[in-house]
Amino acid sequence: MNTFERFESRTLITATLEMQTALSVGSRASLEPTGTDLPVIKDQKGVPFVPGSSIKGVIRSEMEKVLRSLEGKAAQLWACDPFGDGRKSQNKQCITSEEKDDIIKNIEKIPENDREVELSRKIWDASCTVCRLFGSPWLASRLAFKDASLVNLQELAEITSVRDGVGIDRDRGAAKDGLKYDFEVVSPGAKFSIVILAENVESWEIGLLLSVLRPWQEGYLPIGGKSSRGPGWGKLIDISIERIEKKDLLGYLLGSKPELVPYNTFLQYFRDYLSQGGNQNA
Numbered sequence: 582m583n584t585f586e587r588f589e590s591r592t593l594i595t596a597t598l599e600m601q602t603a604l605s606v607g608s609r610a611s612l613e614p615t616g617t618d619l620p621v622i623k624d625q626k627g628v629p630f631v632p633g634s635s636i637k638g639v640i641r642s643e644m645e646k647v648l649r650s651l652e653g654k655a656a657q658l659w660a661c662d663p664f665g666d667g668r669k670s671q672n673k674q675c676i677t678s679e680e681k682d683d684i685i686k687n688i689e690k691i692p693e694n695d696r697e698v699e700l701s702r703k704i705w706d707a708s709c710t711v712c713r714l715f716g717s718p719w720l721a722s723r724l725a726f727k728d729a730s731l732v733n734l735q736e737l738a739e740i741t742s743v744r745d746g747v748g749i750d751r752d753r754g755a756a757k758d759g760l761k762y763d764f765e766v767v768s769p770g771a772k773f774s775i776v777i778l779a780e781n782v783e784s785w786e787i788g789l790l791l792s793v794l795r796p797w798q799e800g801y802l803p804i805g806g807k808s809s810r811g812p813g814w815g816k817l818i819d820i821s822i823e824r825i826e827k828k829d830l831l832g833y834l835l836g837s838k839p840e841l842v843p844y845n846t847f848l849q850y851f852r853d854y855l856s857q858g859g860n861q862n863a
Contacts, residue, residue, distance in 0.1 A: 582705040583713075583723065583781040588830055592779040592787055593823040593839065598631070598729060598797075598804075600773075600815040603742070603766035606631055606805040619764035619806075621741055628734060629741060629767045631804065633726035636775065639804050640726075641715045644793045648710055658855075661709040663717065675708040681719055714786060723780050724790075729773035739768050766812050775817065787822070788851025791844060794820075820844055 583589065606629070607619045621629045648660035661675045676684075681704065688699050704719045716722030734740065743763050779787060794817060796802040803813035823839035833839060 582702055583783070584701065585721065585781065587827075589781040589827050590779075591825045592782060594775075594777040594779070594787075594790075594820065595822075596775040596817050596820040597732065598773040598775050598815050599818055600767065600769055600771045601800060602769050602814045603744075603812040604629075604631070604771060604805050604815070605764060605766045605807045605812040606635060607764065621765045621767055624730075628731050629771070630731060631729035631773050633728045635804060636729060636777075637715065637724070637726040639802065640790075640793060641711060643796065643802060644714075644789070645711050647793055657710065659709050660711045663712070675712050675717060676704055676719060678718075680707075710789070714782065714790070723782050725778040725780070727774075727776040727778075729775050731767075731771055732774050733770075733772040737768050737771060740771075741765050741767055764807070784847055784850040785854035786851075787824075788847035788849070788854070791820075791822075791847050792851060822847065 604621075605619070606622050622632065623629050645660040648658060651658060661673055663674060665673050684700060684703050688696055688703070691699055705713065708717060708720055712720055714722070714724055716724075731740075743765050745763050777790075779790070782790075794802075797815075797817040798820070800814060800816045804815070805813040808814065822842050822844060824842050825833050825839045829837070829840065
């Protein structure tokens with residue numbers, strides 16, 4: 582079980598998201614009289630950015646989908662349904678609030694000093710691979726996602742533009758009267774800095790995360806809204822990985838640079854994990 586009580590490792594993954602199409606990451610409706618119905622979210626300087634929550638949501642959703650397809654390939658490699666009701670095995674949360682209450686009742690006789698540790702261990706043991714990484718109502722996330730800032734502002738002839746949208750009558754296959762709107766998008770060619778910080782995450786788990794990012798590297802993982810209509814498609818490029826292990830912590834604190842680790846090194850850790858049947862020590 583990996584907790585935050587002690588430093589075990591810190592991994593910094595940086596990359597660039599290069600948009601091949603426009604990007605629609607909406608904010609609340611504009612308050613300006615001539616504003617668009619769905620403006621792009623911007624920082625205090627008026628520059629578009631991609632919220633870290635959007636990045637986390639896209640990657641988490643992709644990992645859940647992948648692991649549900651890989652269940653049985655390795656021990657403890659699975660994804661729950663965080664919104665499921667538990668009536669079916671594939672529709673089960675890791676731990677419901679009722680199950681958490683039952684765990685608390687079952688450990689009441691344990692000495693108070695050990696109770697929190699035992700509660701954490703039992704919740705960890707019952708949690709799926711995704712919740713252990715991305716967090717759940719009972720577990721803190723070990724992955725942090727920074728807001729992605731626009732890094733090539735000066736290269737863009739036009740930062741944003743406004744597009745028209747219409748509601749479609751599904752029976753007639755034509756535009757529905759009274760449902761016209763417009764929405765703002767960031768122009769194609771925009772580049773955003775992606776930063777993911779992994780705290781006390783095993784090497785094989787980093788490999789799992791990187792393997793899930795592969796569709797994004799190939800341009801097949803959309804982000805933002807209206808992706809079925811064109812916006813949101815881009816490629817993840819220039820991935821760089823720095824890792825600090827516990828044995829290197831003092832040197833890092835005294836000024837040494839973190840070690841740059843090749844991308845394929847972590848993929849091999851994940852391959853080894855799978856080949857060993859999910860041995861946590863892989």
